[in-house]
Amino acid sequence: MTTWIDGHFIAGDVALDFANTVFRRTPEQGSDLLDSTESLASWFAHAGLPAGGTLAEARELRSLFWRIFDAQSEGADLPIDALGNLLLAARSDAVAVDADGIPSALSGVGALPTLALRALRLALKPPSRPVRTCDRCGWFFLDTSRGRRRRWCSMQTCGNQAKAERYRGRDHGVLKTSTRS
Numbered sequence: 001m002t003t004w005i006d007g008h009f010i011a012g013d014v015a016l017d018f019a020n021t022v023f024r025r026t027p028e029q030g031s032d033l034l035d036s037t038e039s040l041a042s043w044f045a046h047a048g049l050p051a052g053g054t055l056a057e058a059r060e061l062r063s064l065f066w067r068i069f070d071a072q073s074e075g076a077d078l079p080i081d082a083l084g085n086l087l088l089a090a091r092s093d094a095v096a097v098d099a100d101g102i103p104s105a106l107s108g109v110g111a112l113p114t115l116a117l118r119a120l121r122l123a124l125k126p127p128s129r130p131v132r133t134c135d136r137c138g139w140f141f142l143d144t145s146r147g148r149r150r151r152w153c154s155m156q157t158c159g160n161q162a163k164a165e166r167y168r169g170r171d172h173g174v175l176k177t178s179t180r181s
């Protein structure tokens with residue numbers, strides 16, 4: 001079972017955080033952090049939402065999120081079939097939407113539909129801070145940096161690892177040069 005920490009919730013939007021429930025989303029779809037119904041329930045608890053839905057439903061919804069947010073972060077048109085399925089997933093009697101357009105779940109039954117509504121909100125009314133993917137792990141985040149140039153989900157993890165790799169790359173370069181001479 002996954003122990004969720006604040007480091008799993010760095011995206012700036014709960015729908016993106018939900019999309020980021022894989023350890024390494026790209027390039028090879030790393031290990032799935034939504035590995036059990038218990039992990040799903042505790043994810044909702046950490047996100048401050050009522051828990052509900054099955055693991056299969058959650059993963060299916062998440063795969064829709066990947067397609068929508070991948071397109072968004074690439075500046076491409078949204079895949080219309082995924083958007084249609086997201087609308088279907090959002091349909092529920094157990095959700096409420098306030099005057100500001102913020103959805104919430106009235107019970108566990110409305111948990112996944114609420115996430116679907118949050119994703120639709122992000123898809124149809126994109127914030128001024130663009131949706132980006134981490135260069136290293138593929139996690140999504142809202143780019144709140146001043147220059148809109150943020151490249152990593154987190155400087156503590158991917159940012160530092162990317163730096164370390166660059167240094168190692170530099171060492172290799174030196175080695176290559178010295179063996180050649």
Ligand SMILES: [Zn+2]
Nearest residue numbers: 134137153158
């Ligand atoms: Zn990352």
